[in-house]
Amino acid sequence: MIEAWAYLNRVVEGPHRRIHELLLEGRSADEIAAGIKQRDTWIGEALLASTEQRYRTAEHGLKEDLQAARRHNMRLIHPGHPEWPAEKLDPAFRFLALSEGTTTRKDQADAVPPHALWVRGESLKKLTHQAVAIVGTRAITAYGRAATRSICSSLAQHQWTLVSGGAAGVDQVAHSVALEHQTPTVVVQACGLDRAYPSSHRELYEQVVKQGGAVVSEYPLTSSPMRHRFLSRNRLVAALTRGTIVMEAAWRSGALSTLTWAEAFGRATMAVPGPILSAQSLGCHQRIRDGRATLISTADEAREIMSTSGAVDVEANYELVFPPTSIQELSPNELKVYDAIGFEASDSAAIAHKAGLTLALSIHLLVELERRSLVVREGSLWRRLELGAGDLQ
Structure with missing residues (x-):
């Protein structure tokens, strides 16, 4: 069984819409893998074409993947696996499939769930039970750093798993704050788990795993970080969480891609406003102005948006933090x-x-x-x- 999932992960770069369709039809991973190897027509022309270059060599590659996984304490999880985060992925992609409108992404090639995920660390299903995505610019400003630390610290204290992409800037601050508070954090990579991107964050990723978090990737080992993989990775960051917070993002920031995916999945979309003279917050301001993200300035506001009705009362918290003056209390x-x-x-x-x-x-x-x-x-x-x-x- 695991060999079949590893073969599918290696033979075609996921996600592939036809593999998703076959799984929904009740085909097993073993059947689909056998169909690809035997070039059966029932797998469909699209999948035959996509696997033409790799269907012979993928068998050797998957064996190397599984051997390396055992050496480095990695594992491949898939639909039906005890650690598969179905509670997060299934509703997200179901909402996407049923959505309409100009902001939907359901017609994109990667608008389907991952077929499998490589994981190092704690159970992804457990970690994403109460998780929030923290994204933003790599070119973080002093303001962005302070805002990210403030909001992430409070979220960590309330036991929210912080999910991000492991990049420099906002991502790095979010992961580091989680580690400081002994709270799990998840890194979703855009390359194979045998690599660290950027390479300077290798020790950070090791600490994430040691402190009860996880490093995750949709891509097989030896896969290099590429632009299209970063964009496709962003959908997983959004799908695995209850909501996405953009801390600081310029007009064309890639972080806005994650926010767009969260919107497409029906998840909470939030943005932190920045100084009006800072170009690094233009993307946040645009989403707030267009009504595509809710303005937040504290973690309590984010928790109220993402939590079940009545679970968090921000105004009540503000009353405690900012009590009325003796004059304001007068009738x-x-x-x-x-x-x-x-x-x-x-x-x-x-x-x-x-x-x-x-x-x-x-x-x-x-x-x-x-x-x-x-x-x-x-x-x-x-x-x-x-x-x-x-x-x-």
């Missing part, structure tokens, strides 16, 4: 009386007249304001107390 009538009082003492009748309230109600409210240490009574007169600048807002 409308209390505020009328408070505004009618000056720092020079006045009698209650004058205050009631200025506030436009009855004398009895005004006296009642004056007593309440005194209890809150906002005014002071001097005999039959009342005057306002000096407050700090923050209390006056």
